[in-house]
Amino acid sequence: MHLRPMQLSDxxxxxxxxxxxxxxxxxxxFIAPHRSKYYTSYRDGFVRRIHARRLKPGWIYWVAETDHGDEPTALQKMxxxxxxxxxxxGYAAWTRKGSRGEGDDVAHMSVLDAEFESCLAGLKSFYWDFFNLDWSMDPSKRAILTGLFAQTFGDDIFPEAWLLANVVTHTDYQRRGIGTRLVQWGLDQCEAERVPCGVESSFAGRRLYEKLGFRKFDDLRYGENExxxxxxxxxxPPGLEGRWFHKAKAAADILETGASSMLVT
Structure with missing residues (x-):
C-alpha cells in the first residue's frame, strides 16, 4: 500500500x-438520518463536498492505494x-490555516481553470444546500455542526495550524495501520513547520489520535439535550508540547464555567 495525492478522477x-x-x-x-432510504443522494453529497473542497486553496487530499501482492481482504481470501x-x-483531507495555506496545485489544471472549476463546484454545493436537494440530510442539524466546527480552532490561539477534516479507511482494510499512515503525513508537515495539528474526533476515531499523541482540550456537544x-x-510538535494545548484548555474551561453559571442562575 502506498499514499499519493488525490486526483480529481479519484x-x-x-x-x-x-x-x-x-x-x-x-x-x-446525526446529520444524515435518512441516508439509508436515500443512499444515492447521500453518496452524491460526498462527491459534491470533496470536489468543492479539493479545488479550494489550502486543501490537500491524500489517498491510500493498494499495491500488487498486498495482503488480500477476508472476502478475497475466501x-x-x-x-x-x-x-x-482510504483518504485524509487536510487544510492549512495561516500564511502557508495555499495548498497544492490541482494536477493538470491552469490556475484560471482551477479557479473556474472551484467557483462552479461551490455554486453547485450552494444550490443543493439552499434548496435542500439532498434528502438524506437534515439541514438544521448540519448547520448546528458547521457552527460548532467554526469555533474550535480560532485564530487567537491557532493562527497557524494544519487541520485534519477527515480520515477514512475502507472497512475491509481497517486495522492495518493505514489510518495511522494517512494521519502521519500531516504530523510530519506540522513537525517540519513547527505548527500544531487539530482535529474534531468522533468516538470511533479518538483511540487512533490518542495513540499518535493528540490531546483533548474540549468537547463539542450536540444532539438531543447535547x-x-x-x-x-x-x-x-516535539519540543513544543503544551504551547497551544494549555491556552486552548484554559479558554475551553472558562467557557464551560460561564455556561454552567448561566444554567445555575
Missing part, C-alpha cells in the same frame, strides 16, 4: 469509500483471489 471512488465506511458513524447518523493493486481504500460529544484534540 473522487467518485473516494465518495463510495466514504459513504460505505461512514454509514454507521455517529456524526453522519474467493481464492490475490490483491492485484490499484484499489483506493448528549452526544466530539473530542476537540491537538497534536504539538
Amino acid at each position: 473522487i467518485p471512488v473516494i465518495a463510495d469509500v466514504s459513504a460505505e465506511t461512514q454509514l454507521e458513524d455517529e456524526i453522519v447518523e 474467493r481464492g483471489e490475490e490483491e492485484l493493486g490499484g484499489r483506493l481504500i 448528549k452526544e460529544t466530539m473530542a476537540v484534540m491537538v497534536w504539538e
Whole structure:
C-alpha cells in the first residue's frame, strides 16, 4: 500500500469509500438520518463536498492505494483471489490555516481553470444546500455542526495550524495501520513547520489520535439535550508540547464555567 495525492478522477471512488465506511458513524447518523432510504443522494453529497473542497486553496487530499501482492481482504481470501493493486481504500483531507495555506496545485489544471472549476463546484454545493436537494440530510442539524466546527480552532490561539477534516479507511482494510499512515503525513508537515495539528474526533476515531499523541482540550456537544460529544484534540510538535494545548484548555474551561453559571442562575 502506498499514499499519493488525490486526483480529481479519484473522487467518485473516494465518495463510495466514504459513504460505505461512514454509514454507521455517529456524526453522519446525526446529520444524515435518512441516508439509508436515500443512499444515492447521500453518496452524491460526498462527491459534491470533496470536489468543492479539493479545488479550494489550502486543501490537500491524500489517498491510500493498494499495491500488487498486498495482503488480500477476508472476502478475497475466501474467493481464492490475490490483491492485484490499484484499489483506493482510504483518504485524509487536510487544510492549512495561516500564511502557508495555499495548498497544492490541482494536477493538470491552469490556475484560471482551477479557479473556474472551484467557483462552479461551490455554486453547485450552494444550490443543493439552499434548496435542500439532498434528502438524506437534515439541514438544521448540519448547520448546528458547521457552527460548532467554526469555533474550535480560532485564530487567537491557532493562527497557524494544519487541520485534519477527515480520515477514512475502507472497512475491509481497517486495522492495518493505514489510518495511522494517512494521519502521519500531516504530523510530519506540522513537525517540519513547527505548527500544531487539530482535529474534531468522533468516538470511533479518538483511540487512533490518542495513540499518535493528540490531546483533548474540549468537547463539542450536540444532539438531543447535547448528549452526544466530539473530542476537540491537538497534536504539538516535539519540543513544543503544551504551547497551544494549555491556552486552548484554559479558554475551553472558562467557557464551560460561564455556561454552567448561566444554567445555575
